[in-house]
Amino acid sequence: MFNWGIIGPGGIAHQFANALAGLNQGRLYAVASRNLQRAQDFACLYDAPISYGDYDRLVDDANIDVVYIATPHSHHFHYAKLCLQVGKHVLMEKPLTVNAKQTQLLVELADKHQVVFQEALWSRYMPCFDDVKSWIKAGKIGDIQYITSQIGFAFSHLRDHRLTRPDLAGGALLDLGVYSVSISQFLLDEHPEKIHAMGVINDDKVDQNTSVNMIYPSGVISQFTCTIGAQCSNVMTIHGKNGYILLPHCFWNGEQAQIFRDGQLVETHDFPHQTNGFEYQIQSTMESIKTARPYDPRMSHNDSINVMQTLDFIRAQIGFILPESIESI
Numbered sequence: 001m002f003n004w005g006i007i008g009p010g011g012i013a014h015q016f017a018n019a020l021a022g023l024n025q026g027r028l029y030a031v032a033s034r035n036l037q038r039a040q041d042f043a044c045l046y047d048a049p050i051s052y053g054d055y056d057r058l059v060d061d062a063n064i065d066v067v068y069i070a071t072p073h074s075h076h077f078h079y080a081k082l083c084l085q086v087g088k089h090v091l092m093e094k095p096l097t098v099n100a101k102q103t104q105l106l107v108e109l110a111d112k113h114q115v116v117f118q119e120a121l122w123s124r125y126m127p128c129f130d131d132v133k134s135w136i137k138a139g140k141i142g143d144i145q146y147i148t149s150q151i152g153f154a155f156s157h158l159r160d161h162r163l164t165r166p167d168l169a170g171g172a173l174l175d176l177g178v179y180s181v182s183i184s185q186f187l188l189d190e191h192p193e194k195i196h197a198m199g200v201i202n203d204d205k206v207d208q209n210t211s212v213n214m215i216y217p218s219g220v221i222s223q224f225t226c227t228i229g230a231q232c233s234n235v236m237t238i239h240g241k242n243g244y245i246l247l248p249h250c251f252w253n254g255e256q257a258q259i260f261r262d263g264q265l266v267e268t269h270d271f272p273h274q275t276n277g278f279e280y281q282i283q284s285t286m287e288s289i290k291t292a293r294p295y296d297p298r299m300s301h302n303d304s305i306n307v308m309q310t311l312d313f314i315r316a317q318i319g320f321i322l323p324e325s326i327e328s329i
C-alpha cells in the first residue's frame, strides 16, 4: 500500500483524492496546505490521517512514498525539486514546469535519486487515447493530414484567478494549450519541427488568446487555439485521407471518440471512466514504482521536455514573458 501526500489541496486535488479513494494499492496519507485548517478540512474529507500547515513538513515525512503536486504551475519546480532530492516519487500536474530547463533539471534529479517522476497530463494515460492512436497507426482513417483543436473557457473576467496572474504562470497556453501540444505529440509519436504562433497578451500580462500551427517531420500539421477569454467548442479532430476522428467536448477528458467517413458518423466509441479519469495516471504511477521504471512510456521524460521546449518556443514567438523569479532554476 503506497502512502500518498498532496501538496496544494486546491481545485484539482479533489479530483485526485476522489480517484485515489477508489484504488486499492494506495491511500491518501497526508495533506499539506499553506494553512493548517485548510489541510485538516481536506484531510477530513478523504480520511487522511496527517495534515500539515506547510509544504516542507510533508516533504520531510519519511512515511510518504509518493507526492502529488497540485499547486499553480509557478510553484511546481520548487516543490518537485524538494521531493525528488529526498527520494520521494512524484506525480505532478501539467504543465510540469514553466520552462524546459526546469523540466530538464527535475528529470536529472529523478534519474540521480532513482525515483519515479511522472507528468499528470491525465489524458495520456486514458484508454481512449491509446485506442485513437492505434486506429491512426492501423490506417483506420487513412494517411493523417492534420489535427485541429480548440481549448478554452471564459476566465479572464475573474479577478485574481491564477490564470490571470503572471506570477502564478497564468494565461491560456501553459494551462490549456499544453493539452493540444501534448496530445498531438502522443498521437503522432513525433515532435514538431516548425512552429508558427500568434497570441494576444492582455492587460494582466498573460496570453489571453493564442493560435499555433505545428508542423511535424511526417508533414502532418497540428493547429490549435487556446483562450482564457471565450467559451469554446473544445473539440479535437484528426483528419485523414479516408475520414476523420472527432473527440467531442471536452476532448482531453477522453470519454468518447467518433469516426466519420464521407461526412457520415460511422462509429461511436464510449470510454466511461471508473471514477473521474484521474485513476489511470495514479494507477500508472504506482505501477511505475512497483516495477522500478522511471516513468510510464506513454508520458516519457523526453516527451515532457519536448512539450516544454515547444511551449517555450511559442511563448517567445508571442512575447509572453513570465517573471524571472518563477523562470529561474
Ligand SMILES: NC(=O)c1ccc[n+]([C@@H]2O[C@H](COP(=O)([O-])OP(=O)(O)OC[C@H]3O[C@@H](n4cnc5c(N)ncnc54)[C@H](OP(=O)(O)O)[C@@H]3O)[C@@H](O)[C@H]2O)c1
Binding pocket: 008, 009, 010, 011, 012, 013, 032, 033, 034, 035, 038, 039, 070, 071, 072, 073, 075, 093, 094, 095, 120, 122, 162, 168, 175
Ligand atoms: N488535470 C486537470 O484536469 C487539471 C485541471 C485543473 C488544474 N490542473 C493543474 O493543477 C494545478 C493546480 O490547479 P488548480 O486549479 O487546482 O489550482 P488552485 O485551486 O488555484 O490552486 C491549488 C492550490 O495551490 C496552493 N498554492 C500554493 N501556492 C499558491 C499561491 N502562491 N497562490 C495560490 N495558490 C497556491 C493553494 O493551496 P493552499 O493555499 O491550501 O496551500 C491552492 O489551493 C495547475 O498546475 C493546473 O495546471 C489540472
